Amino acid sequence: xxxxxxxxxxxxxxxxxxxxxxxxxxxxxxxxxxxxxxxxxxxxxxxxxxxxxxxxxxxxxxxxxxxxxxxxxxxxxxxxxxxxxxxxxxxxxxxxxxxxxxxxxxxxxxxxxxxxxxxxxxxxxxxxxxxxxxxxxxxxxxxxxxxxxxxxxxxxxxxxxxxxxxxxxxxxxxxxxxxxxxxxxxxxxxxxxxxxxxxxxxxxxxxxxxxxxxxxxxxxxxxxxxxxxxxxxxxxxxxxxxxxxxxxxxxxxxxxxxxxxxxxxxxxxxxxxxxxxxxxxxxxxxxxxxxxxxxxxxxxxxxxxxxxxxxxxxx
Numbered sequence: 001x002x003x004x005x006x007x008x009x010x011x012x013x014x015x016x017x018x019x020x021x022x023x024x025x026x027x028x029x030x031x032x033x034x035x036x037x038x039x040x041x042x043x044x045x046x047x048x049x050x051x052x053x054x055x056x057x058x059x060x061x062x063x064x065x066x067x068x069x070x071x072x073x074x075x076x077x078x079x080x081x082x083x084x085x086x087x088x089x090x091x092x093x094x095x096x097x098x099x100x101x102x103x104x105x106x107x108x109x110x111x112x113x114x115x116x117x118x119x120x121x122x123x124x125x126x127x128x129x130x131x132x133x134x135x136x137x138x139x140x141x142x143x144x145x146x147x148x149x150x151x152x153x154x155x156x157x158x159x160x161x162x163x164x165x166x167x168x169x170x171x172x173x174x175x176x177x178x179x180x181x182x183x184x185x186x187x188x189x190x191x192x193x194x195x196x197x198x199x200x201x202x203x204x205x206x207x208x209x210x211x212x213x214x215x216x217x218x219x220x221x222x223x224x225x226x227x228x229x230x231x232x233x234x235x236x237x238x239x240x241x242x243x244x245x246x247x248x249x250x251x252x253x254x255x256x257x258x259x260x261x262x263x264x265x266x267x268x269x270x271x272x273x274x275x276x277x278x279x280x281x282x283x284x285x286x287x288x289x290x291x292x293x294x295x296x297x298x299x300x301x302x303x304x305x306x307x308x309x310x311x312x313x314x315x
Contacts, residue, residue: 050079050238052176053293054087055300055310057274061281064274065091066299066310068245068290069176070237072162074169079238080179083315091285094184096177098200099193109197113205114155121149122156125209130217137220153212154204157219161226168227180287194270194288203261211255237290246294264297271302278308 055066065087080088088094100106116122123131123145135145141163148156166172184191204212222229229248236245270288277284292299300310 044235044239044241044244046235047238048078049081050077051082051240051315052079052084052237052290053240053242054083054313054315055293056087056313057278057303057308057310059278062278062283063090064277064284064286065313066293067176067285067287068237068242068293069180069287070234070290071175071177072165072170072172073174073176073234075171075174077174077234077238079176080183083313087313088180088183088285091189091283093190093192093282093284094180095192095194095284095286096181097193097288098195098197099181099191101197106197109201110155113198113201114151116150116152122151122153123149125153125213126217130213130220134216134220137223141223152205153209153216154207157212157216158204160216160223161219164223164226165230168230170230177287180285194273195266203266207257207261211257214255215258242294245290246298259297263292267292267297267299267302270299271306271308274299274303275306275308 053068057064057066067084067087101109123134126134137160138145138147141160143160143163148159181191207215233245233248236248270292274286288299295301303310
């Protein structure tokens with residue numbers, strides 16, 4: 001059974017993690033002064049033609065487009081058109097969070113990092129109350145309660161959070177990155193990853209176990225609302241409601257260590273990459289999870305402190 005869940009993880013985008021779809025985690029944020037604390041606003045209506053937000057940074061010889069993605073979508077969404085398509089077609093390089101490796105390579109990375117090395121079962125790490133909730137949630141999902149016992153809490157949490165999404169029509173090969181990578185391959189343009197698979201997994205694996213367990217407990221407590229939360233997030237993304245999207249996508253970052261590790265520190269690192277890349281001529285289409293482009297700790301906010309102003313493209 002564990003092998004089956006490893007396979008599921010390999011088939012899903014690795015970067016579909018907390019910062020990608022924390023709409024399933026509706027605990028109020030308290031991650032320091034930069035945390036999003038405003039209440040989530042009422043959702044808009046899903047448009048016939050999605051027009052996600054797009055920004056651009058320019059100087060005399062370099063252009064970098066910033067596009068916020070959703071890593072997993074339902075088939076049939078129309079979003080790659082108008083300004084998004086024009087900007088992509090004008091670019092000579094696609095930059096994404098991570099370039100997915102060969103499945104065999106990914107399997108070894110997951111095996112090295114996601115399997116618990118202590119010999120203590122995942123359920124045995126939970127309090128009696130949390131274990132009861134955990135087992136009840138897996139039962140509702142028709143998953144054997146022992147399915148994730150050999151795994152680290154963070155990996156179990158990510159996998160559990162995806163189950164209701166997949167069962168509600170979201171497809172692992174329909175994320176915005178998948179479409180962009182396919183088109184970049186067809187155009188034979190350069191594709192760059194900001195992070196490696198090992199780095200992305202280690203963001204979670206390096207979290208203290210107590211934090212991982214809180215992450216798991218949040219997922220369990222809100223799993224019944226996961227599909228509705230994801231739907232609301234996609235609606236806000238499709239309508240380019242950046243502020244509302246930021247509230248949704250960062251609402252679950254309760255622990256400051258999670259907020260800093262998964263959002264703030266990565267934005268700081270990516271801003272340094274952008275700053276260096278602006279010194280070279282070219283046109284870049286940079287696509288990262290939409291949560292990184294919303295809120296007070298957004299990538300644009302970090303770039304602004306470096307004197308690099310990202311202008312919103314209205315279309």
